[in-house]
Amino acid sequence: MSLPHSAFYISNSVSKKNLIQKIKDGAVFKHIEEKQIEVFSEVTLNQFIAEEKRHGDFVVKKDALKQSLLKYSEGERKKTLLEFLLAKEPDVLILDNPYDNLDASSQLILKDRFETISNRIILIQIAHRKNEILDFIDAVYCLNNENWELLDTIESLNVDEPFVESIPKPYETMNIANEVLVDMRNVNVSFNGVAVLENISLQIKKHEFWQITGKNGAGKSTLLSLITGDSVKGYGQDITLFGIKKGSGESVWEHKRKIGYFSSDMKMGFARKTSLENMILSGFYDSIGLYDKPTKIQIEIMVQWLKLLGFYEMRKKNFIFLTAAEQRLVLIARAMIKHPPLLILDEPTAGLDDKSVHLLVSLINKIHNETKAAILYVSHKKEVGLHPLKNFNL
Numbered sequence: 266m267s268l269p270h271s272a273f274y275i276s277n278s279v280s281k282k283n284l285i286q287k288i289k290d291g292a293v294f295k296h297i298e299e300k301q302i303e304v305f306s307e308v309t310l311n312q313f314i315a316e317e318k319r320h321g322d323f324v325v326k327k328d329a330l331k332q333s334l335l336k337y338s339e340g341e342r343k344k345t346l347l348e349f350l351l352a353k354e355p356d357v358l359i360l361d362n363p364y365d366n367l368d369a370s371s372q373l374i375l376k377d378r379f380e381t382i383s384n385r386i387i388l389i390q391i392a393h394r395k396n397e398i399l400d401f402i403d404a405v406y407c408l409n410n411e412n413w414e415l416l417d418t419i420e421s422l423n424v425d426e427p428f429v430e431s432i433p434k435p436y437e438t439m440n441i442a443n444e445v446l447v448d449m450r451n452v453n454v455s456f457n458g459v460a461v462l463e464n465i466s467l468q469i470k471k472h473e474f475w476q477i478t479g480k481n482g483a484g485k486s487t488l489l490s491l492i493t494g495d496s497v498k499g500y501g502q503d504i505t506l507f508g509i510k511k512g513s514g515e516s517v518w519e520h521k522r523k524i525g526y527f528s529s530d531m532k533m534g535f536a537r538k539t540s541l542e543n544m545i546l547s548g549f550y551d552s553i554g555l556y557d558k559p560t561k562i563q564i565e566i567m568v569q570w571l572k573l574l575g576f577y578e579m580r581k582k583n584f585i586f587l588t589a590a591e592q593r594l595v596l597i598a599r600a601m602i603k604h605p606p607l608l609i610l611d612e613p614t615a616g617l618d619d620k621s622v623h624l625l626v627s628l629i630n631k632i633h634n635e636t637k638a639a640i641l642y643v644s645h646k647k648e649v650g651l652h653p654l655k656n657f658n659l
Contacts, residue, residue, distance in 0.1 A: 269296065270383060272390040272402045274416070276618045277589050279408055281391060282308075285359055288389060293413070297357050297387060303350040306361030310346050338482030340371030347378060351386075358382070360390040364397050365616050368480045368645045393618040427627050432635040433569035435604035436549065436562060439523060443508035445470050446523075446607050446639055447492055450503040454487055454496075461487050467657060469641065471606065474633050474652075477643040479659030485643055488659065489611060492641070494520045507606065521551060525600030525638070528611040529593065541587075541595055542580040545570050548599035570598045574628075590621030594628060601632060608638045614648060626651045 271294070273284060284293075285306075291298035337345065343363070350358065360379070364372045376399065379388060383401055392398050398405060406413045447469040454462040461484040469475060479485050490496035491504060494517050504511040507523050525548070539547075543555040545567045550557050559567070571577040574594050584595065593613055600608060610629065614622045626648050633640055642653055 268383065268385075268387050269404070270388045270390075270399070270402050272392055272398045272405045273413070274392055274395060274398065274405055274407050276408075277393065277616075277621055281361060284391065285361065288359060294389075300356035300387075301353070302357040302359065303353060303355040304359045304361060305343075305347055305350055305363060306359070307365060308361070309350075310342055313346070338480075339366050340368065340374070340481040343367065343371070344374065344378075347375065351382065355386060357387045357389060360388060362391060362393055362397075362616065364394075366481075366612070366645070368478075368483075371481055393616065394622075395619060427575070427624055428573055428631055430569070430573040432631060433566045433573065433602075436560075436566055436602075439604070439606055441471070441507055441523070441606050445505070446507055448505040449491070452491065452502045452504060454484070454491070454498045462659075465659075469607070469639055472633075472637050472639055474640045474654045475642065476647070476653035476656050477641060477659065478645065478647075478656060481645075483659040485659055486611075489609060489641075489643065492607075492609065493524060493526060518551075522603070523606050525603065525605035525608040526611075527593070527597050527600045527609065527613060529613060529615045531596055539584045540581050541571065541576055541584060542567055544584045544595055545599050545602055548602040566602060570602060574598060588621075590617055590624055593617070593621075593625060597625070597628060597632075601636070601638070604636060605638060607641065608632065609641045609643070611643045612645075613642070614644065614646065622648060623650070 405416045449467045452465040491499045509515045547555045
């Protein structure tokens with residue numbers, strides 16, 4: 266007899282913490298009351314990492330090795346956590362967006378493992394993305410008017426084009442003489458004798474749209490740090506950025522001025538009380554917070570960005586109170602307000618639901634179509650509707 270497996274297809278507005286607690290309390294499914302329940306999630310993983318930092322207690326480890334989870338790739342961390350939880354022989358395993366931040370091969374490994382254990386453990390999946398719901402799931406639930414309703418089918422996303430206003434014009438034009446913005450030739454980077462990048466050659470020209478892909482631990486973050494100038498490993502390498510040879514006495518801040526940068530982790534640096542309008546304005550100065558008095562024209566451009574995003578009416582709202590999707594739209598606007606020659610987007614859709622991803626994809630396409638910026642998009646996923654012209658796989 267097959268076990269009853271379920272999934273909850275949720276938006277980012279649904280509290281996963283509350284949902285998981287209700288499931289564990291037996292308030293959602295009566296048939297799992299008094300059963301042993303474990304939770305496979307990023308939160309669980311981070312709790313063990315926090316214990317490691319505080320007490321040096323390596324509870325979750327691979328092959329009996331006493332090694333910090335922080336030294337594993339994202340895929341290895343999740344595989345190690347899964348086996349640790351399975352060793353407890355749970356009756357029920359809650360899978361909280363299990364594929365977040367994983368490359369395709371790591372996702373496939375987990376998917377096969379879930380299918381293997383599905384004949385002896387009840388699996389309850391929480392998913393933001395409909396295409397990530399496991400094939401053997403028997404019932405999918407969706408929240409409707411505060412009630413969980415069983416879905417017969419998951420309808421395809423049907424959303425109108427969300428951004429009708431044009432991208433605001435630049436405050437000033439950054440003239441780059443060279444057609445090639447990034448030129449790397451046979452670049453090699455290693456840490457403690459371990460090669461991270463080997464013989465990497467990459468050339469990004471004006472207005473090109475690239476996607477960088479690769480397995481967890483393949484060196485995507487290292488590659489980005491070479492381009493942004495944050496890594497000392499770039500010195501002594503054959504790297505030319507915006508026409509200037511690396512190590513020839515270039516100003517780091519002048520270099521960064523030519524780059525608009527977004528990462529899904531950036532919101533951690535903006536914990537202070539900053540309004541939406543000040544957040545976007547700070548992009549002119551590449552500062553965390555607004556410390557300079559903007560000009561009248563800069564304020565007008567900021568207002569245009571807010572109207573483009575549909576956020577003008579909540580311009581005074583504290584940034585930290587926005588939804589995850591709203592925060593990312595604002596941070597991308599912040600990165601683009603100065604119209605940099607190069608826009609770097611590092612995992613912009615990670616952890617977002619389908620509707621939120623549609624919003625980000627629409628904005629990124631609009632930026633590519635209406636500005637001169639070259640875009641470097643870094644993600645494990647190939648999003649529907651997003652069409653980079655070139656792909657570089659590490």
